[in-house]
Amino acid sequence: MQNIHKVMFVSHAIEDENDGLQQAVSLAHTSGAELRIVAVCPALPEDFEDYSDAYGEGLTGRVESSLDAVRKEQGLSAEDLPASIEVECGSAPANRVIRRVMEEDFDMVIKNVEGRSRRKGFKAMDMELLRKCPCPVWLCRPLHHGRDDIRVLVAVDPECEEGHAYDLAIRLLRLSRALADSWDGTLHIVSCWDYDVDAYLRHNFPLDLPDEEIDRIVEQAGAKHRAKLDVLIRAAGIGGAMEIHHTIANPARFIPLLVEEKEFDLLVMGTVARTGIPGFIMGNTAENILQKLGCSLLALKPASFESPVKAD
Template sequence: MRHYHNLLYVSHGTTDETEGLKQALSLARNNDAPLKVLIVCPDFPAEFPGYQKDYQESILAVAEARVQRTRDALKLEEGAVEVSMALVSDTTPAINIIQHVLQHGHDLVIKEAESQDNRCGLKTIDMNLLRKCPVPVWLCRPIQHSRQHIRVAVAIDPKAQEAAAESLSKRMLALSRSLADSCSGELHILSCWDYEFEAYLRGNMWIKTSDAEIDQTIVRTQAEHRAALDALIQSSGISGLHQIHHLRGKATELIPDFAQNQNIDILVMGTVARTGLPGFMIGNTAENIVQKLNCSLMGLKPQGFVSPVKAY
């Protein structure tokens, strides 16, 4: 299934980004779409204006060589993916990237994740893209095994109250199903639930609620959440092999732990649930989850999301 038509890969142009290029070229191939490589690099010193052209040409030449090496590693046939190049300044990198997206109609941004500690966490530029970029953002981390063994998961909340959340969840299910079909074929659907008042109610000297009543409420809460999850999956129309993981506890802890323990390679999740507040993430939950992930992340926003960044 073709989801994206105009892909943008963001490069710093000075480091080895083979892993990110592999994922970008693979996505472009799978979507039968062109790929633009946007190199975000420092401005050349104004004191040496005569070397500006040579500087830019050298950066582009290095980037083109890296693309060709990655093509060869993926055994892509000549012409299988149309690739173009562009340069922008890194003075305000996230803003410049988002402006490029808006000006050129890109519908997916792909970039290597820049970790705080070489494993988890994300630097400011990646967080700003997740918050403010109007299109999905794919942050790449290394995937060591072949495509047919790549494990894909999606994290959804069937009880989200925002009207746009249900539509976003269905889009995430459809996209993750398509990604899984192009990889291992199995999709892992993850959803977390909890009854936050349990600790408060048990043994409370002011509220005389029996343990049996609390237990029944917890069982009912779990059943209601699972029924909503099953209904959402069914209404999304996805089929194929999938596993549902209905976990009790805090999503901020369970989702990163699940991704690591289950060797998930790609996690699809929503990074913004509200359309009326530009650049608004799902409270601290999404922030904390993405800062703890050690796998590739595909972050989606709801239809109608408006970036606080203007095209010009």
């Protein structure tokens, strides 16, 4: 996969993390990328300092065992997919990961979702990475389908016709196309539009507009939005099998329901940045989607994003 040269898999080294490790190994192998596994853990209390070496070795050994199992399952040897393992002990694990990303130019961070993976939404460390990490973050849950049939859904807003938001939409489509091509082959694209004044026009008695006229206006607005979506897809230069889910709806409600109904394995979406405000990446729509989401998530940020976490 283009532009993926360094992948970091974040491990807690205390539970089964094979869902995420499978994705990290597969992506690194198909992209020819370097794979680094970083096991994050709390620092030992002073009373246990004598055990620090054994502590680190135990965590490393557990990760190595998981990595060997995943390689074997994918038919790879250590020579086919070399990987380095490092242990990162201390507080604020998300910030530690983000500093490594910035200092060593990682192209993607992959990890399992925190807590019970079947629950919807994301917990503290995951949300910190989504809010603050400058590179794409892939948070993994168990798949609905086999590894060759993973179903990808990408959410885009065609109203972003210029600048960093437009560039982000193009990146979302191209990356999602590449992922879909490596799996079930069909890329699903969702784009929601809303006509806020619809209800006001229908219930504004002094205006007394007939429903047929309002329907015509709303239909025109939807056609204009769809035309912009088609232009965006053409600008991304992607082809192949596609299914477009274009509807008038609140995206924060519609997208999680679509994911659940169609059993998508991965949602690819962008987060919104305000230029000049480091760390401000989440709008209300994105936050609401995330808290209702029950599948894996791959989140990208605009090129203009500035992390509030500073490199050492």
